[in-house]
Amino acid sequence: QQPVQSPQAVILREGEDAVINCSSSKALYSVHWYRQKHGEAPVFLMILLKGGEQKGHEKISASFNEKKQQSSLYLTASQLSYSGTYFCGTERGNNDMRFGAGTRLTVKP
Amino acid sequence: GAGVSQSPRYKVAKRGQDVALRCDPISGHVSLFWYQQALGQGPEFLTYFQNEAQLDKSGLPSDRFFAERPEGSVSTLKIQRTQQEDSAVYLCASSLWGANTGELFFGEGSRLTVL
Numbered sequence: 180q181q182p183v184q185s186p187q188a189v190i191l192r193e194g195e196d197a198v199i200n201c202s203s204s205k206a207l208y209s210v211h212w213y214r215q216k217h218g219e220a221p222v223f224l225m226i227l228l229k230g231g232e233q234k235g236h237e238k239i240s241a242s243f244n245e246k247k248q249q250s251s252l253y254l255t256a257s258q259l260s261y262s263g264t265y266f267c268g269t270e271r272g273n274n275d276m277r278f279g280a281g282t283r284l285t286v287k288p
Numbered sequence: 289g290a291g292v293s294q295s296p297r298y299k300v301a302k303r304g305q306d307v308a309l310r311c312d313p314i315s316g317h318v319s320l321f322w323y324q325q326a327l328g329q330g331p332e333f334l335t336y337f338q339n340e341a342q343l344d345k346s347g348l349p350s351d352r353f354f355a356e357r358p359e360g361s362v363s364t365l366k367i368q369r370t371q372q373e374d375s376a377v378y379l380c381a382s383s384l385w386g387a388n389t390g391e392l393f394f395g396e397g398s399r400l401t402v403l
Contacts, residue, residue: 181330209388220292220379221331223391266330268387274319275344276387278330 180205182269184279191257191286199252199282201267208272210243210250215281216263224252224265229272257286290314292395294380300401301370309365309398313382320363321392322355323379331379337363338386370402 182203189197201210208229213221227243227250238255250269254261264281293312301307313320319338323331324347333347339360348355352371357363367374377399381392 181332184330211387211391213392213394220394220396221392223393226391228388268392270387272388273344274338274386274388275333275336275346276321276392277333278323280330 180275180277182267182277182279184265184267184282186282187280188283189285191284193259193286193288194256195286197254197257197284199254199265199267199284201250201252201269201279203248203269205248205269205271207243207245207248207269209270210241211268211270211276212241212250212252213266213268213278214261214263215266221266254284257284259286259288262286292380292382292393294378294395294398296398297396298399298401300403302403303372304369306366306368307370307400309367309378309380309400311363311365311380311382311395313361313363313380314384314393315361317382317384317393319383319386320357321381321383321387322363322365323381324349325377325379325397327376334365334378367400370400372402375400375402 212224215221243250322334325331335345337357352368354366377397379397381394
């Protein structure tokens with residue numbers, strides 16, 4: 180039931196873009212994205228509900244393709260503060276949230 | 289408090305000891321989740337409560353793990369006869385209604401080290 184994330188890790192220079200993918204073998208109702216910095220709690224970025232929507236949050240946006248059971252997180256013009264581990268969480272309408280193994284993003288000056 | 293509070297933040301236990309980890313969710317939040325996070329891994333689902341009802345405990349790794357939320361607010365995760373493989377950060381999260389409608393607010397976690 181755990182979603183699969185790719186890539187496992189990515190290194191960027193400031194200003195570069197990145198895409199993180201999340202896929203599930205089960206039909207999904209919602210997808211969440213969180214960012215966790217070392218030693219801290221995961222912090223919510225956005226939620227996408229069934230309906231194939233796309234959401235944006237300044238330079239961070241995400242899409243959700245419910246037919247393919249996939250979601251992607253887009254980070255544009257990355258900043259140093261974007262560094263951390265990104266987790267997608269998937270939920271099938273019954274409230275049981277499962278998280279992927281994470282994508283470690285490092286942004287260098 | 290304004291956020292999810294967990295205690296203790298750090299716990300060192302000898303193998304075989306029992307431990308209890310506490311979670312104080314945001315006041316009024318209906319849903320409460322427990323996750324286990326090993327070093328470098330994603331949070332692994334343990335169990336989920338809606339008010340005082342434990343609706344899903346399929347992630348609890350063995351019968352040594354037990355969770356309760358008797359009054360629908362504070363929750364306790366108890367681990368009996370701890371083993372070295374139980375060493376991890378235990379995260380608690382709460383949500384106003386549920387994960388299917390809104391975000392999860394996480395506590396900072398309880399780091400358990402079993403020697």
